[in-house]
Amino acid sequence: MERFYNTFKSNFFNVTSFSSVEMMDELTMKYINWYNYVRPHSYNDYLTPMEARYR
Template sequence: MSRKGECWDNAPMERFFGSLKSEWVPETGYSSEHEARVDVQRYITRYNSIRPHSYNDYWSPVAMEKLAA
């Protein structure tokens, strides 16, 4: 177990990949690796820039960073 502020477990990544699989990846999968890479990159951009997060009072991580600055 890690201390507060030292995240050594994989819960954040599990949360991210769970959201990716349930919200974004098509049920039929992708027809090529290139298609998957491009689509996952679009999701990462959306996840960080646009998608609201309940932890941030429904602001995106990028918007929260700008508010803190």
């Protein structure tokens, strides 16, 4: 979980500006979806977290 928060803050939250709370919520959900379903992780032999979970 700590690794996720570090990645989240450095790659998304600290470099994105939000015009509203609703926009922040929407973009955060999109980032989480991308992180879990699209982004390969070296720790998982370059599988996404969901691919590694159901492997």
